[in-house]
Structure formats: C-alpha cells, structure tokens
Amino acid sequence: MNDTTTGTSPEVLRERMVDRILANQRLTPSVEAALRHVERHRYVPDAPIADAYAEQAVITHTFPDGTHLSCASGPTVVAAMLNALDVQPGHRILEIGAGTGYNAALLVTLAGADGTVTTIDIDPDVTAAARRNLDATGFERVMVLTGDGAHGAPEHGPYDRIIVTVGAWDIPPAWWDQLVPGGRLVLPLRWRGTTRAVAFVKRDTHFESDWVYLCGFIPMLGQPGEQNTTIDTDGLVTIHYDIDQAVDVKALQGVLTREKTTVWAGATVDANESLDRIWLHLTATHDDTVRIEADQRAVTTGLCTPAIASRSPALVDGNSLAYFTIRRTETSERWQLGAVGHGWSGEQLAERIINQIDNWDRNRTADPQLLAYPTGTPVPDALDGKAISKPNVTLVLRNIDV
Template identity: 75%
Template sequence: MGLRSRWARHGPGRSGRKETAMSTNTTGTAPEVLRAQMVERILAGQRLTPAVEAALRQVERHRYVPAAPITDAYNEQAVITHTFPDGAHLSCASGPTIVAGMLDALDVRPGHKIMEIGAGTGYNAALLATLASATGEVTTIDINSDVTAAARRNLDATGYGHVRVITGDGAEGAAEHGPYDRIIVTVGAWDIPHAWWDQLVPGGRLVLPLRWRGTTRAVAFVKRDDHWNSDWVFLCGFVPMLGQPGEQSATIDADRLVTLHYDIDQPIDITALYGVLDRDRLEVWSDASVGGEEPFDRIWLHLSTVHAGTVRIQADQRAVRSGLCTPAIATRSPALVEDGSVAYFTIRRRQESPERWQLGAIGHGPAGEQLAIRVVEQIDAWDRDRAADPHLRAYPTDTPVPSPPAGKLIVKPQIRLYVRYSSAGPALNQGL
C-alpha cells in the first residue's frame, strides 16, 4: 500500500492456461547484462549476503519464463505464467526484489535440506539449490500439476534435475523427505499449518508471506521450543494459498460499491454496518504527510496491533467519485469497525504544499469519530518511527502458552498470533 503500490505475486492453484507470448528481446541486450542490471537494482534498495547475490547473478531467470520477453524476466515485476479460466492469477514468477529479500532472510547454508511451498516456475527452487550447494537438498511442492510439470521442465533444462518436484498439498508438507533446516513459502498464507512446525528442525527458519487483518507481510520466523519468533518483516503481496479460507467479505452500502474484508475470527456484525456510510461523516487529520513516492503501508500494521476491529476496506471508483467512500487507496486501505461504526484511513493534498499528502481518517456511525481518532493516533505512532516493523510470536494451537506475551492476540485455526510494537503496553494483551 502507498501512493505507489508494489506487489509481488507468486503461487499455485488448481487449473489454468499458460500465457502464449513469444520470447523476445526487443532491446538486443544480452541476458547476462540484464541479469547484472537486475541485481544492481536490487542492491540499490537492500543489502544481500554475498551468497544470495551470487545466486541471483548465476541463475538465468529468463529461462524459467520462456513465454515472456527477456526484458520482462529481469524487470521488477511479477511474470504471470498460469491463470484461472476467469483470468485470476494462478501462478507467476515473483518480482526479483521480494525473491531476493526472502532468500536473504531464509539464510540457506550449504548442505541444508529445504522445503519450498509453491513451485511456481522453478526459478526460486533453482536459487535455493544453488545456495544449498551439491551437498544440500531441495523439495518444492505445488498443488497444481500444470505448475509442477512446467517447473520440472524448467529445472531439468537448466541443470537442476536434482531438485525434487512434488504435486501435492503444500499445507501437508512432505514429511517423508524431512525434517528440513529451512522452509520457504511462496504463496500467501493466512495460517501456519502444524505440518510445517513438525517438519522443521528446532532452530530452523520459516519464511512466508503471512496475512492478517487484510494485509500481507513476508515474515521470517525462527522455531523456538514452543513458538515461532519473528526477526524480519517485509512488505509483499502474493497469490493466496488454496485451502485456507480465512477471510470473508460483505458490502455495506445499498449499491454494493463498498466492501469490508475481515478475518473469520473477528465477530463483526455486518448487519449493523449496513448503510453506515450514509450517516454523518467526521474527518480527523494528523499533521503527518507524505510525498508521492513515500510509502505509508506500516500504518496498517500499527492498527493491527492495537484494535481488534482492523479490517480492509475496498471502494469502487463510483463510490470514490460520489464521495460516499474515499480511502487512501481505493482497492485496499485499513479501516476500524466497532459497534455499528467505521473509520477508514484517507489522504488529501496539503493546501500549503500540494506536492505532499496529509494523512487522516474519516468516520461514520455513533463511534465514528472515536474510531477516526484512534486511526490518527496510530498514524502519529507510525510517524515517530516510519521504518519500525512489529514483532510477531506464534504458538501452534496444540501448544500451551506459558504466559500471554505482549501484543494483540489474533486467533487462527492452527496458530495463536501475537503482534506488537516494542512500545506496546499491557493494555494491548487482550484478544477478541
């Protein structure tokens, strides 16, 4: 989320069709030059270990997306390789920056045994195999046979025939080839299956795009005695993993133009929210502002650590044009709901400096103003340290929690997730 959103996508599915664009290089630039430019672009924005940098320079990304123009293979974008019949994305090669970041956080060492959930094009598995060296072992799993068949062909054609490719449910893992030193998930996960806990060695690392309260972050977890403990969080967006229906949605206006997306553990009364946008509109503004290229996605994370009613609001452009609902990003912005009221994050140009955008909230309903004030409080908290990320701790549901840690409790079927900022106090220890 931000004035300029960047979302990397990658994931498996059930069925689809392949894109048929012919592979071309309209610039005439050699693939190795494009690959070097890709790596330099990544390094300009983040630090990488020498091993990850070397792997990115070595593995030929364009050979894993042969139907795409070679320049697209090395651009900062996801390359769609499979779609559902309705056109929805089924699988693709993730953008290079998020691929590099997740690999860096995974910390693969030579000799490691690795499980990847989401085979995609096979490119990430090739990078993993390069990092693990000849003494390591990589198993990649995808639920869709078309995806695994394509990954198998690509890996065989590029010298990575030793990578194991399995068609199956990634949520179940592959215990017969474990335990694993590292697990990486390249599809959006709403929950953390028990199988991944069971199949990872103590002290092992799990890196996955984890979704909560309507937003997704790549998170690196370390497996401790009885819980997952995070040490890295990164903005991302991925095609969702099948078989984890953790979210639901409903419209709240007569014309069905505004939709709330919320988690199944949130006891939200949608009936009480119907028509709330027609009630008095109250605006509350922060002194915080951003320029056109400055991200503000972490405000969503701050809200998720303090309010159980944090959701995603989505407004059709007709709702935006009419003024019914004007969130900061129409397709995906954070909102708070409570007692038949809603407040959502919004922006406006600053009159005294039109090149900057002022951040605030708009509330509707009996508690709309108070909810808007709470949104602005978290905007201000973000403004005090814009680079801060939350800490996450997750306990498998069959593991006792010795004493509730600080943070907002989010209950999922297979984990109990605690999310907090370092400044979170005891008052934030309550769940729904």
C-alpha cells in the same frame, strides 16, 4: 540471444536486475551470486526477456475465470525472502509453491552439492512446468512434488529451512513438525487484510520473527480464513475481515450514508513513502482492524475515499466504521494523513486511527515482532501484545517500539 525489443542480452539484463535490487537492499554475497547466475528468463519462456528481468511479477498460470493461480514473483521480493531465509551449504530445504521453478533453482544453488531442495505445489500443471524448466536449466536434482503444500513433504524432511511462496493465512502443523529446532520459516503471512513476508525462527514452544517485509502474493488454496461483504447499496465498497472477528455485517449496511466525521493528523508524507506500517500499528493494537476496498466510482463520487482505494485499513464497531485517508497539502508535493468516520462511533474510531498515525510518525521504520504459538501450546500470561486466533496458531503481535 538478445531481447527483440531492447536489443539487450539476457546477461546484461540480469546484471542490471541485480544491481537494481542492490540499490535498495543489502544482500548476502551468496544470494547476490545466485541471482547473477540463475537465468530467470528461461523460467518464463513465454514472456519477453525484458519482462523476465523487470521489477514485476510474471503471471504463468490462471484459473478459467481469469484469477491468478501461479506466477514468478518480482525479483526484489524473491531476493529479500532468500536473504531472510539464510540458506547455508548442505541445508535441506522445503519450498511450498513450485511456481516456475526459478526460486527452487536459486535455493539449490545456495544449498550447494550437499544440500537438497524439495518443492511442492497442489496444481499438476504448475509442477509439470517447474519440472520442465528445472530440467532444461540443469537443476534436475531438485525434487518436484504434486500435492497439498499444507501437509509439507515429510518423506524428504526434516528441513533446515522452509520457504512459502504463496500467501498463507495460517501456519499448518506440518510446517512446525517438519522444521528442525532453530530452523527458519519464511512466508507471506496474511492477517487483518494485510500481507507481510515474515521470517520466523523455531523456538522450543513457538515461532519468533526477526524480519518483516511488505509484500503481496497469490493466496494459498485451501485456507478460507477471510470473508468479505459489501456495505453500500450499489456494491462498490467492500470490507474484508478474518473469520475470528465479530463483524456485524447487517449493521454495517449503509454505514457510509450515516453521520460523517473527518479528522486530520499532523503527519505528512511525500508520494514515494510507504504508509503500510500504519496498518501494522492498527493490527497490533485494535482487534477490529479490517481492510476496506472502494471501486473507483465510489472514490469519484466521494462515497468512500480511502488512502489506497484497493486496500486501506479500517476499524469497525457495530454499525460504525472509520478508514484511513489522505489529502494533498497546499504545496501539492506532500500528502496529509487522516481518517474518515461514519456512524455513532465513527468519530471515536477515526481518533483511534489518528493515534496510531501519531505513533507511526514517531518511528516510521518500526515493525512489530510476531510470535506464533501452535494451537494447544499455551501463550504465556505475562506476554504483552495483541493475540490473533487462527485455527492452527495463535499469532501475537508484540507492541511496536515507538
């Protein structure tokens, strides 16, 4: 069978997919072998074969309003998270978010004949499709459950590895309880408007990260930890913030019409360089970090010009705001980084963003270490870092080494 648009076989497309991943990241031999073995196109049968092996997510289920419910994540993110999970033969694995069943097939391939894989999803249509796909591809022994993944699946635990394939704003107690000491939890974790795939190791009193990776995932249902508000009269600019943040929604109305200050850093980037670690620097140093989102009409008129219109970091303080921005340099081949402030404290907030741009510029690849203490477990007083309170854990971002 060949793809009707390219005339290329699935086997060739799969080899190209893995080679493309390897060009950008190292994989363990076992993860590479699993990716070359499992037929990804058979888990998205309604998509063109070329799309199944392209570097893109494939949407498989949507809500009636058109928002996405489930998808097959992009191959590079799948590979990176599997690599960080470090599955060994014989491991017991729990997957939160069944998706198409593709990731579970990779997991059971890695765990081998003596390992077990349980995958759970809250939506019965998603689990039914995953079950069909796994049965059709010879992975009948994967256990597929319908239920709230926040509760885990204690009847098949405890687990050596837990992987979450939906965006999680918090870490439910069940994931801590059902993971063995020294086990690994890999999940896309959201805080302060940004998402990172994080690999945690379970220590005696807390989770401790040893890997952080930029990603984006469909949010997990049932974790309403984020709120948002528009801040202009036409509803074109939105601020997204966490429920633990003291954002004065009324005071921010009309902030973009107040006194404006623009400050530029000395740092520049080319068009292909990621800027997201600047966001991490801000979350590790400032409690008032939020996400700003601007409609293209706001960008075109100059009302609000964030570095990335749909998602850029910002700082808020009472009736003042500053956000991260960029502009082309004279050569047009590079972009200069800066901040735009509005309101009485706008210039001060913009300078704070510039300070973190400067810190990032000294070491552009540094990531924070994340610690997650279950609620009720005391956080050591001597522990340095920025603490973020969530209902189930206290997340601590340790200072980025610059």
